[in-house]
Amino acid sequence: MGGTVFKYRDNVDTDVILPARYLSLSKREDLAAHCMEDLDREFVARVQPGDFIVAGENFGCGSSREHAPIAILSSGISCVIAASFARIFYRNAINIGLPILECQEAASEIRAGDKLEINLASGKIRNLTQGRTYQAGGFPPFLQDMMDAGGLLAYLAKKKEEVLP
Amino acid sequence: MGMTMTQKIFARHCGRQEVQAGDLVYGALDLVMGSDVTAPIAIHEMEKYGLKRVFDPNKIVLVMDHFAPNKDIRSAQNCALARQFAQQMGISHFYDGGRMGIEHALLPEQGFVAPGELIIGADSHTCTYGALGAFSTGVGSTDMAAGMYAGKNWFKVPAAILVNLTGRFSEYVGGKDLILSLIGMIGVDGARYKSIEFTGEAIAGIPMDDRFTICNMAIEAGAKNAIFPVDQNTLDYLSGRVSRPFVPVEADTDASYVCTIDINLSQLRPVLAAPFLPSNVKPVEHFRGLRVDQVVIGCCTNGRISDLRMAARILKGRKISEHVRCVIIPATQEIYLQAIAEGLLELFIQAGATVSMPTCGPCNGGHVGVLSDHERCVSTTNRNFVGRMGARDSEIYLASPAVAAACAVAGTVVSPEEV
Numbered sequence: 001m002g003g004t005v006f007k008y009r010d011n012v013d014t015d016v017i018l019p020a021r022y023l024s025l026s027k028r029e030d031l032a033a034h035c036m037e038d039l040d041r042e043f044v045a046r047v048q049p050g051d052f053i054v055a056g057e058n059f060g061c062g063s064s065r066e067h068a069p070i071a072i073l074s075s076g077i078s079c080v081i082a083a084s085f086a087r088i089f090y091r092n093a094i095n096i097g098l099p100i101l102e103c104q105e106a107a108s109e110i111r112a113g114d115k116l117e118i119n120l121a122s123g124k125i126r127n128l129t130q131g132r133t134y135q136a137g138g139f140p141p142f143l144q145d146m147m148d149a150g151g152l153l154a155y156l157a158k159k160k161e162e163v164l165p
Numbered sequence: 166m167g168m169t170m171t172q173k174i175f176a177r178h179c180g181r182q183e184v185q186a187g188d189l190v191y192g193a194l195d196l197v198m199g200s201d202v203t204a205p206i207a208i209h210e211m212e213k214y215g216l217k218r219v220f221d222p223n224k225i226v227l228v229m230d231h232f233a234p235n236k237d238i239r240s241a242q243n244c245a246l247a248r249q250f251a252q253q254m255g256i257s258h259f260y261d262g263g264r265m266g267i268e269h270a271l272l273p274e275q276g277f278v279a280p281g282e283l284i285i286g287a288d289s290h291t292c293t294y295g296a297l298g299a300f301s302t303g304v305g306s307t308d309m310a311a312g313m314y315a316g317k318n319w320f321k322v323p324a325a326i327l328v329n330l331t332g333r334f335s336e337y338v339g340g341k342d343l344i345l346s347l348i349g350m351i352g353v354d355g356a357r358y359k360s361i362e363f364t365g366e367a368i369a370g371i372p373m374d375d376r377f378t379i380c381n382m383a384i385e386a387g388a389k390n391a392i393f394p395v396d397q398n399t400l401d402y403l404s405g406r407v408s409r410p411f412v413p414v415e416a417d418t419d420a421s422y423v424c425t426i427d428i429n430l431s432q433l434r435p436v437l438a439a440p441f442l443p444s445n446v447k448p449v450e451h452f453r454g455l456r457v458d459q460v461v462i463g464c465c466t467n468g469r470i471s472d473l474r475m476a477a478r479i480l481k482g483r484k485i486s487e488h489v490r491c492v493i494i495p496a497t498q499e500i501y502l503q504a505i506a507e508g509l510l511e512l513f514i515q516a517g518a519t520v521s522m523p524t525c526g527p528c529n530g531g532h533v534g535v536l537s538d539h540e541r542c543v544s545t546t547n548r549n550f551v552g553r554m555g556a557r558d559s560e561i562y563l564a565s566p567a568v569a570a571a572c573a574v575a576g577t578v579v580s581p582e583e584v
Contacts, residue, residue, distance in 0.1 A: 064305050084354065
């Protein structure tokens with residue numbers, strides 16, 4: 001998959017990803033319409049299907065609202081790449097099927113507007129603009145299985161409960 | 166190898182003698198909690214995947230607190246959906262209307278939390294219950310749905326930071342100053358993916374309400390959970406609330422920790438966390454004189470009876486500055502009644518404060534005190550992110566009830582000793 005980068009800082013919290021004033025919304029398109037609103041007011045107008053969010057440390061800190069990863073996924077972002085993720089956001093992303101990759105080097109070198117191509121299965125990130133390649137950390141097999149199944153509930157619905165660790 | 170308190174709770178809940186940091190385990194849940202904001206998504210997701218039952222209706226608690234009493238039509242629809250789900254599934258622990266309260270004050274108060282238990286809640290401040298020696302952590306709606314359905318969920322066993330407490334709090338210094346100071350020391354990701362485990366001679370002197378405040382904000386350092394050892398204070402609190410048997414855990418003496426942080430309570434001062442991160446912590450004096458437009462005293466962090474008593478101590482016989490809107494929010498109906506019985510609410514109203522029904526209210530910009538452009542609020546809540554309480558360029562300074570009440574009287578940032 002390929003697309004253009006939106007680059008953000010360290011400690012992007014879920015309040016700026018999806019402000020609490022929209023928490024009573026639940027439709028995916030309604031949440032996407034306010035994605036990143038308090039951090040980057042141009043995001044919604046500019047984002048194209050397949051684009052990437054690249055950020056620093058502790059992406060998605062704060063509130064446990066799943067509305068935040070849902071808004072990002074529904075906006076067309078194909079993967080969030082960060083130096084690190086806050087733990088609830090990390091779980092939520094995996095659980096709902098929003099692709100994420102953790103990679104310090106990519107997070108520090110990639111710039112806004114760079115064109116990327118990634119391979120989720122291998123964790124390989126190609127920066128077409130800078131001619132660089134980065135290798136993101138992998139996931140434990142059980143989490144990879146869950147992501148492949150389409151998220152936690154899809155996994156449970158397939159009666160795979162017994163194969164959880 | 167020895168285990169931490171948290172690791173022991175995981176071992177017990179996944180049927181193993183021993184677990185280590187980094188293990189992926191499937192833990193049996195003692196309780197699953199959700200709110201009017203997070204439960205609707207969980208309910209929709211269960212429907213979508215055809216998950217038509219819950220594992221145990223008595224181990225699920227739904228609390229309508231964020232946008233309740235319903236602030237608008239959409240909020241009303243969310244609460245109605247949760248209410249209908251509770252009826253369908255036979256979930257009797259549904260808190261709404263006259264039984265309402267802020268979830269993280271309500272659940273311990275109503276006896277839903279006991280030492281050694283494993284709890285998830287679809288709200289990041291679920292880490293509050295570690296004050297009672299339980300493992301509890303915040304999750305998203307999908308995890309809540311999985312927990313409600315399966316009665317289990319997956320966890321990565323965390324490593325721990327040990328925080329060793331000595332000394333005793335000075336006057337006007339308490340749990341809020343301690344946890345803000347700790348977050349200031351280690352940063353908003355200083356405990357990411359980790360437990361914060363408290364130990365030390367000072368713990369016996371830390372009241373339960375302060376322990377709740379301290380554990381509540383562990384998430385603001387990125388922690389998975391925070392946990393206090395169980396002592397006589399804990400048992401006294403549980404007496405009359407929890408009747409089921411429980412078995413507390415203690416950390417092994419050879420448990421290993423990522424690091425140990427020593428904090429002498431005697432050296433702590435009243436502090437504020439300035440916008441826009443809870444780790445921007447400095448002594449109150451640093452911000453002295455800043456004009457304040459609003460003060461909020463309440464929230465799952467500081468809406469308990471001892472918080473209200475501290476606010477009353479400062480506000481007694483004084484008037485809130487005429488340019489300050491001061492909103493005081495008892496966290497539960499029980500606390501509300503206690504505050505009435507002690508004459509606190511009358512005192513607050515005489516001082517010129519607005520007293521609200523229990524609700525999360527303004528903490529996340531919902532209602533009951535949303536901020537306008539460029540307004541500044543000193544608040545006992547837990548987050549000061551951009552736009553958290555309203556307009557994008559409004560400002561929140563996080564503080565203890567003592568500091569917040571003092572600022573309400575002065576109309577500017579001051580230390581409690583100064584009013």
